Amino acid sequence: MGNAWWNLTLRFLLELAALLGLGMAGWSFPVEFWRWVLAIALPLIAAVLWGTFAVLDDPSRSGRAPVPVSGxxxxxxxxxxxxxxAAGFYLAGHTATGIVMALLIALSYAFSPDRLNWLLRQ
Structure with missing residues (x-):
């Protein structure tokens, strides 16, 4: 399941950008108290979900799956x-960033057919 180095790098950067976008969406909430809560909680929840629910023996990860799930x-x-x-950037008023990020996500998955096929067989 070979992925080009550029796509692995892009995927990693998209993961980081997703956390930032979720935080920015939370920060754009109009109520001050909830702004702080959501700006911290949304990326934290996403990171925990990302790291916890995985496919066992996923070669794009460590192979460990704290909570194994299907592909x-x-x-x-x-x-x-x-x-x-991406939607978080868009909703926070960074429309172009949200659109570019969505296009880059689609590009990354378009160049990952081996991984997509592997996930869907698990």
Whole structure:
């Protein structure tokens, strides 16, 4: 399941950007108290979900899965978090960033057919 170095790098940067986008979405909340709570909680929850629910023996990760899930569940989780981050930028008023991020997510998955097929067979 070979992925080009550029796509692995892009995927990692998209993961980080998703956390930032979720935090920015939280920060854009109009109520001061909830702004702080959501700006911290949304990326933290996403990071915990990302690290906890995994496919056993996933070669794109350490192979460990604290909570093993099917490949389809993992794929949905990834898409929700990544596109959630893109939507977060968009909703926080960074429209172009959100759109570019969504396009880069689609590009990354388009160049990952081996991984997508592997996930969907698990």
């Amino acid at each position: 389809a569940v993992r794929l949905v989780l990834e898409l929700v978090i990544l596109f959630g981050g």
